[in-house]
Amino acid sequence: MSLAWISKLALAAGLLASPTLGWAQSVNISYLTHWSPETVALLDAAAKDYAKSNPDVTVTIRAVPFGDLLTTLRSQGGSSDGPTIGGIYDLWLPELARDKLVAPAPDTVAGEVKSAWPAGVVSAASVGATLYGIPNEIDVYALNYNKELFKRAGITAAPKTWSELKDAAQKLTRKDAGQQGFGMINSWAAGVVHPFASLLVSNGGELVKDGKPMLDSPQAGETFQLYEDLIKSGASDPAMATADANTTGPFLDNFVSGKTGMIIMANWWESALKSGMGDKFSNIATAPIPVGPSGDKPHSISYSWMTVVNANAGQAEQKAAWDFLAWLNSPKSGKNGASAMSDILMSMGILPTRTSDIEAHKDKLGSEFLSGYVSVLADAKPFPVVPGGQEFSESLQQTLEALQYGQLSAKDAQANAQADAVSILERAAK
Amino acid sequence: MIRTYRASAGIMLAPAVTLIGVFILLPMLLTIWLSFQDWSTQTPFSSASFIGFDNFREIFGPTSVGRDFKRALLNTAIYTALSVMLILPLSVAFGLMVYQRDVAGGTALRTVLFSTYMVPMIAVTLVWSKLYSPSEGPLNQMLGLAGIGPQPWLSSPRSALISIVVLNVWQQIGYFTVLAVAGLTQIPGSLYEAATLDGANRHEQFRFITLPLLRRTLLFSAVIAIINAVQVFEPVALITQGGPVGSTNVLTYHIRRVGIERAQGGLGSAMAVMLMLALIVVVCALFAYANRKDDQ
Numbered sequence: 001m002s003l004a005w006i007s008k009l010a011l012a013a014g015l016l017a018s019p020t021l022g023w024a025q026s027v028n029i030s031y032l033t034h035w036s037p038e039t040v041a042l043l044d045a046a047a048k049d050y051a052k053s054n055p056d057v058t059v060t061i062r063a064v065p066f067g068d069l070l071t072t073l074r075s076q077g078g079s080s081d082g083p084t085i086g087g088i089y090d091l092w093l094p095e096l097a098r099d100k101l102v103a104p105a106p107d108t109v110a111g112e113v114k115s116a117w118p119a120g121v122v123s124a125a126s127v128g129a130t131l132y133g134i135p136n137e138i139d140v141y142a143l144n145y146n147k148e149l150f151k152r153a154g155i156t157a158a159p160k161t162w163s164e165l166k167d168a169a170q171k172l173t174r175k176d177a178g179q180q181g182f183g184m185i186n187s188w189a190a191g192v193v194h195p196f197a198s199l200l201v202s203n204g205g206e207l208v209k210d211g212k213p214m215l216d217s218p219q220a221g222e223t224f225q226l227y228e229d230l231i232k233s234g235a236s237d238p239a240m241a242t243a244d245a246n247t248t249g250p251f252l253d254n255f256v257s258g259k260t261g262m263i264i265m266a267n268w269w270e271s272a273l274k275s276g277m278g279d280k281f282s283n284i285a286t287a288p289i290p291v292g293p294s295g296d297k298p299h300s301i302s303y304s305w306m307t308v309v310n311a312n313a314g315q316a317e318q319k320a321a322w323d324f325l326a327w328l329n330s331p332k333s334g335k336n337g338a339s340a341m342s343d344i345l346m347s348m349g350i351l352p353t354r355t356s357d358i359e360a361h362k363d364k365l366g367s368e369f370l371s372g373y374v375s376v377l378a379d380a381k382p383f384p385v386v387p388g389g390q391e392f393s394e395s396l397q398q399t400l401e402a403l404q405y406g407q408l409s410a411k412d413a414q415a416n417a418q419a420d421a422v423s424i425l426e427r428a429a430k
Numbered sequence: 431m432i433r434t435y436r437a438s439a440g441i442m443l444a445p446a447v448t449l450i451g452v453f454i455l456l457p458m459l460l461t462i463w464l465s466f467q468d469w470s471t472q473t474p475f476s477s478a479s480f481i482g483f484d485n486f487r488e489i490f491g492p493t494s495v496g497r498d499f500k501r502a503l504l505n506t507a508i509y510t511a512l513s514v515m516l517i518l519p520l521s522v523a524f525g526l527m528v529y530q531r532d533v534a535g536g537t538a539l540r541t542v543l544f545s546t547y548m549v550p551m552i553a554v555t556l557v558w559s560k561l562y563s564p565s566e567g568p569l570n571q572m573l574g575l576a577g578i579g580p581q582p583w584l585s586s587p588r589s590a591l592i593s594i595v596v597l598n599v600w601q602q603i604g605y606f607t608v609l610a611v612a613g614l615t616q617i618p619g620s621l622y623e624a625a626t627l628d629g630a631n632r633h634e635q636f637r638f639i640t641l642p643l644l645r646r647t648l649l650f651s652a653v654i655a656i657i658n659a660v661q662v663f664e665p666v667a668l669i670t671q672g673g674p675v676g677s678t679n680v681l682t683y684h685i686r687r688v689g690i691e692r693a694q695g696g697l698g699s700a701m702a703v704m705l706m707l708a709l710i711v712v713v714c715a716l717f718a719y720a721n722r723k724d725d726q
Contacts, residue, residue, distance in 0.1 A: 100472070244670075254565065407587075
């Protein structure tokens with residue numbers, strides 16, 4: 001064969017092979033989140049940064065309301081065309097892992113996470129000894145209060161105990177002005193259950209211990225009673241407490257417009273407060289959860305979020321997803337030694353979890369608003385992550401809402417909550 | 431000859447029957463079969479295990495599963511009944527108004543009424559959630575101008591479901607008005623002329639001519655309104671999430687929560703079967719009632 005023929009054949013083979021190789025190398029992955037459009041824009045920018053050094057990987061960001069996130073993951077995660085990456089709440093992990101919707105992290109990622117994140121956070125992203133996600137945020141609860149309303153009511157310091165809380169709530173209540181002393185939340189499971197659980201652990205109680213519900217304890221009884229007292233005294237108005245699918249709504253509107261004196265909420269709503277209040281955000285201060293009569297010191301419950309990879313996605317997509325997540329959460333991707341993920345989280349007032357990120361954001365974490373949350377991190381108790389946890393949360397939500405609206409007494413609410421929790425957790429454990 | 435005719439009829443009907451069988455009957459049968467199984471929606475059908483009537487016992491039992499289902503069933507029934515009770519009389523009233531050929535602006539009014547039906551439910555829901563806002567909502571502001579204090583609307587278990595019914599009626603009324611107008615056009619004008627000659631006033635004409643001759647239209651409207659109401663989902667999912675205190679937790683939303691969020695496919699299927707049975711019973715009862723009236 002002449003050289004000319006060999007050259008022609010080589011050229012033809014090259015032309016035939018090049019598009020095939022090109023297609024084989026390009027990977028499209030999608031990232032499902034519940035973040036707001038502003039935050040999604042930041043994530044999109046990070047994905048574009050990643051694409052500069054990884055031109056064959058395209059990351060598409062997709063957002064749904066928080067209320068639809070689990071449903072979307074469950075309904076689409078079973079297929080290879082579903083979202084490749086999903087941001088999930090740790091409570092959902094045991095059941096998503098049981099149903100094989102999320103993939104275990106590869107050894108390299110697992111090794112990196114175990115060495116660079118605190119052990120408690122790593123355990124929340126694991127089922128047994130298997131790590132399933134890269135942790136990103138941790139949320140804790142604190143008492144948020146309006147300093148201006150406190151001043152007007154003649155209250156000089158944030159309440160430290162439940163009796164001080166009830167007293168302050170009473171002083172802050174002005175029914176004629178549509179103002180409530182202490183804000184509760186309803187129509188949103190975590191918004192109802194987490195503040196209750198934070199008060200419960202600050203009273204020496206627990207929601208679940210060794211897989212068994214502990215809502216029949218005297219400490220839980222006192223917490224139910226606190227809710228009843230606040231409602232009956234008029235210091236809390238359940239009609240001002242509703243939330244919508246985006247975890248916003250009247251409960252938030254009433255706090256930002258100065259119609260709620262105090263509320264127990266997580267750190268992540270800093271961005272919502274800032275956008276709702278503008279300059280008046282400086283009126284808001286945070287304090288540890290008031291301690292109940294049976295408690296020793298303030299505690300909060302904590303919960304974390306992580307990013308997981310769809311176990312049903314193709315091998316190339318899974319690999320690209322883990323590589324992207326490893327980069328997104330590494331100190332190389334953000335500013336000043338922080339990860340791009342932590343920069344995104346901090347834009348919302350969310351506490352990052354990677355040890356190097358906490359160090360990199362030390363200044364911002366010391367702000368007046370966030371320092372109140374950072375101070376309770378050490379004594380925070382993780383929200384129990386058990387099979388059936390979501391159903392347990394929703395059931396407790398119903399009971400607490402019935403208590404808020406006066407449909408149940410504190411005693412009946414406690415009995416109902418415990419009976420329901422026993423049946424739900426027993427069934428889920430089977 | 432008859433055999434050839436039957437064969438060709440069978441061939442012509444086969445595509446439609448096959449499509450109905452595959453896309454309607456098969457899913458229905460599958461749902462019924464799953465309602466007797468213990469099955470997670472995240473696992474293949476082959477992993478389902480037969481548990482008899484356990485799912486049905488559970489959804490009617492005293493635990494939180496049973497309580498939530500019964501509450502959702504009741505909420506759906508109330509929502510449906512209120513929707514139908516408001517939509518039917520209003521559609522007839524609006525139909526009579528826009529049907530008046532000698533009244534100026536009838537066509538414009540008909541267009542405005544029907545336009546609400548063309549707006550997607552999601553958009554309607556978002557707008558109404560702001561209208562109902564307790565602090566900044568225009569509804570409470572208007573009530574305030576009239577000296578009436580702010581109403582909780584979606585924030586109270588007493589009024590949340592009714593508020594969603596109002597939203598539904600507002601959106602659907604245009605469509606049912608068009609149906610009512612179509613029914614009115616079928617009534618011969620000579621009947622009214624004869625009644626006028628006999629001395630019947632407007633009220634008597636409406637009672638003894640319009641209403642009886644609109645019965646078939648109203649029956650059709652009622653069936654469609656019931657089916658639409660039973661399928662309510664968007665306002666609950668977007669605004670209330672079934673709350674407060676489960677007061678707006680309707681069956682479609684609850685089945686999604688149980689069957690998809692919690693992956694309890696067997697329980698969710700049992701709930702769907704009960705919803706289907708309830709719907710069949712109600713629609714059959716309605717037809718039976720209408721047929722009895724016809725016989726009389």
